Amino acid sequence: MNFRLREVSVCADREFEMIKITDQVRSYVAECGIANGIVYVITEHTTTGITVNESLPCVEKDLMGVLDRLAPEDYPYFHNHYLPSYGTIGGNTPGHIKSLLTGNHCVFPVVDGKIKLGAAADIYFCEYDGIKNRKYMIYVMGE
Amino acid sequence: MVIDTHVRPALYGPICADKGVFEKRCREMNYHLMSPAPIELLKKQYALADISHVFLLPEDCSAETLTPSISNEDIFSLTALDPELFWGFASVDPRKETAAAQLRRAFTEYGLVGLYLNTARLHMFPDDERLTPLYELCRELDKPIVFQAGFCLETNALAKFCRPMDFEPVVNRYPTVNMCLAHVGWPWVQETAALLLKYPNLYTNTALMSFDGPGQLYRKVFLEDMGELWVEHNIADQVMFGSDSPRIRPVRSKRGLDSLNFSRETLEKIYYRNALRFLKKEG
Numbered sequence: 001m002n003f004r005l006r007e008v009s010v011c012a013d014r015e016f017e018m019i020k021i022t023d024q025v026r027s028y029v030a031e032c033g034i035a036n037g038i039v040y041v042i043t044e045h046t047t048t049g050i051t052v053n054e055s056l057p058c059v060e061k062d063l064m065g066v067l068d069r070l071a072p073e074d075y076p077y078f079h080n081h082y083l084p085s086y087g088t089i090g091g092n093t094p095g096h097i098k099s100l101l102t103g104n105h106c107v108f109p110v111v112d113g114k115i116k117l118g119a120a121a122d123i124y125f126c127e128y129d130g131i132k133n134r135k136y137m138i139y140v141m142g143e
Numbered sequence: 144m145v146i147d148t149h150v151r152p153a154l155y156g157p158i159c160a161d162k163g164v165f166e167k168r169c170r171e172m173n174y175h176l177m178s179p180a181p182i183e184l185l186k187k188q189y190a191l192a193d194i195s196h197v198f199l200l201p202e203d204c205s206a207e208t209l210t211p212s213i214s215n216e217d218i219f220s221l222t223a224l225d226p227e228l229f230w231g232f233a234s235v236d237p238r239k240e241t242a243a244a245q246l247r248r249a250f251t252e253y254g255l256v257g258l259y260l261n262t263a264r265l266h267m268f269p270d271d272e273r274l275t276p277l278y279e280l281c282r283e284l285d286k287p288i289v290f291q292a293g294f295c296l297e298t299n300a301l302a303k304f305c306r307p308m309d310f311e312p313v314v315n316r317y318p319t320v321n322m323c324l325a326h327v328g329w330p331w332v333q334e335t336a337a338l339l340l341k342y343p344n345l346y347t348n349t350a351l352m353s354f355d356g357p358g359q360l361y362r363k364v365f366l367e368d369m370g371e372l373w374v375e376h377n378i379a380d381q382v383m384f385g386s387d388s389p390r391i392r393p394v395r396s397k398r399g400l401d402s403l404n405f406s407r408e409t410l411e412k413i414y415y416r417n418a419l420r421f422l423k424k425e426g
Contacts, residue, residue, distance in 0.1 A: 011184065015191055015394060074402065080356035087173040087296065089352045089391045131187045133180075 004032040004140040007044075011134065012127035016068075018060045021136070022122045028138045029115045037142015039115055042105040044136060047095030047129035049102025055122040067128075071097035095129030102126050110142055146196040146418035147189070147393055148289070149325055149350035149385025151213070156181045157224065158217040168212045172202060173296050174389060182224060189228070192394040196418070198385075199231045200259045200289060206238035207264075207299070215245070219253040230422070232259040232289060235277065237267070243276040250284050256422060257281075261291035263300035270312045278313060281320050287421055292324035293331055294353065296390070307334035314342045321421050325385065326350050332368040339378040346421050347378075348385030349400060349413070357391065357399025365403055379409045383417045 006028050010019060021041070029039050043050050053059060077093035106123060109116045117123075125136055152158065153172050159165040159179035169175060189197065201218045203211035211217075211234065218231035233249035235242040235258075249255045258281055262269055269290065281288055290310060294302045307328035314322055323346040328335035335347055351360055365374055374382060384400065386393035400413065419425045 011187070013187070073398065074358055076359065077356075080359065082296075082353055086176050087169075087390060088177070089356060089395075091356045091391060091395050131184065131191055133184055 001141060002034055002037075002143065004028075004034060006032075006138045007135050008138060009133060009135055010125050010127075011132070012130040014127070015130045016064060017127045017130060018064065019125045019127065020055055020122050021125050022055075022117070025123055025138055026115050029110055029140060030113060032140050034110060034140045034142040035113045037110045037140060038107060039110050040105055040107050040137070040139040040141075041123055042137045042139065043099075043125065043134070045099075045129075045132075045134055047092050047099050048134055048136075049099050049126040049128065050105050050136065051102050051124050051126060052106050052121050053124065054120040067098045067101065068094075070101065092129045098126070098128040102128075110140060144196075145192060145194045145384060145397065145414045146198070147192075147194045147386050147388070148198045148323070148348045148383045148418050148421075150197050150199055150388045150393075151202070152199045152217070152221055153213060154178070154180050154389050155185065155221055157221060158213070164210075167208075167210075168202075171204075171208055171212045171298050173298055177389065186225075186228070188392060188394065192386075192397045194393055195228070196415075197229055198257075198289070198418075199229050201232060201234040202259075202261060202264070202297075203234040203236045204261070204264045206236045211236075215249040215253060215255065218255060219249075222254075231255045232257045234259045234261075237265065237271070237273040237277060242273075243280055246277055246280055247284075250280075250286060257287040257289060259289045259291075261295065261297070261300065262304040263291055263295040263302055264297055266301060266304060268304055269310045274313075278317055278320070282317055285319075285423065287321040287323065287423075289323045289325055289348075291326070292335065292347075293326045293328040296353070307331050307338055311338060311342075314338065314345050318342075318344050320344060321346065321423070323348055323383065323421065326387070327364055329353060329364065332364055336369055336373060336378065339381045343381075346381045346383055346417060348383040349396070350385035350387035352387045352390040352396070357396050358402045359399075361399045361403055375406060375409055379412050380417060380420075382413050383421060384414050 071094040079093040201213040222231040233255040386396040
């Protein structure tokens with residue numbers, strides 16, 4: 001069994017944004033030298049998510065809209081207070097909730113050196129607390 | 144357009160290269176578990192909030208801390224990176240004999256636009272005689288002053304030296320010098336409001352991150368601690384937007400202020416017109 005890991009930097013242009021990362025994952029799987037196995041895509045952060053969906057602007061708007069309704073900005077969250085451990089206001093509970101709902105990773109088979117994706121499937125890094133410099137991991141395991 | 148009148152550049156990447164200096168600064172200013180941010184990232188964050196100009200506020204209590212937490216040289220180096228975006232203020236420690244000379248140099252050689260003083264950290268009242276040469280220099284060179292006012296979250300800062308009413312003798316003595324009591328002097332909000340009512344050379348800003356999120360806190364301060372029409376009817380020309388970054392990201396602070404439903408005219412004043420007048424640029 002071989003293991004290959006790449007950390008990828010990403011920075012949104014908006015506060016809340018779905019960023020398509022399919023090509024980056026596909027490229028790394030192709031170049032990492034593993035023919036058959038599994039690839040994981042994992043975010044390193046707690047106010048972001050990794051998900052798979054169809055890459056249509058209308059779908060992206062609907063997904064983000066539903067998350068906004070589930071976790072509105074103006075709700076009186078417990079986390080909206082001064083955090084002595086940071087010296088800052090913890091104002092990003094909606095991001096934490098959306099991260100929970102989205103999940104922190106996705107997984108796909110690697111077959112003959114290629115990621116096996118459904119026809120409509122794209123991989124997204126979801127920013128829910130931007131704008132920040134972020135990282136996600138592509139971790140490939142196999143032979 | 145938005146002018147952010149209250150940013151402490153403690154986490155600005157270009158002045159955080161030395162890890163020891165960075166950690167000392169964070170201890171003194173009470174910022175923790177945060178990393179330095181590159182300028183390009185900060186610019187994206189400012190653009191997100193429509194911010195086109197930023198007051199960079201230093202911190203010099205070097206009679207106590209040996210070196211300034213954020214020096215005039217730090218501020219000058221940052222403003223040089225983007226003079227249009229960054230408007231730098233100067234700070235000196237009046238407990239040092241060289242303070243007035245240092246301040247003159249910061250104004251005349253570095254081109255810094257005003258003075259920032261934190262009397263809570265300096266442990267001196269605003270009318271302390273050691274501050275008089277600095278006030279006189281600001282009058283001579285027509286430079287505004289931003290005062291830390293009210294409660295201060297920084298290490299070894301005592302709010303008794305920052306009560307708004309204790310600034311009145313200074314505001315009264317220098318009617319041609321624009322002065323800002325930052326943070327609405329929280330928690331002494333009504334003292335600040337009273338002073339604003341009387342002194343046209345006095346301003347405040349919305350850098351208020353203490354309790355709650357920005358929407359809740361702004362409602363408490365501007366619609367409950369103050370009468371709900373005080374800003375609109377009395378002091379709309381003297382309130383400036385300030386985010387208090389890095390205690391909060393500016394876009395969140397601005398979203399909180401937007402939620403108060405002030406009139407468009409008042410929001411324009413808060414977001415940029417008053418800051419331009421404070422600096423005697425226009426407005």
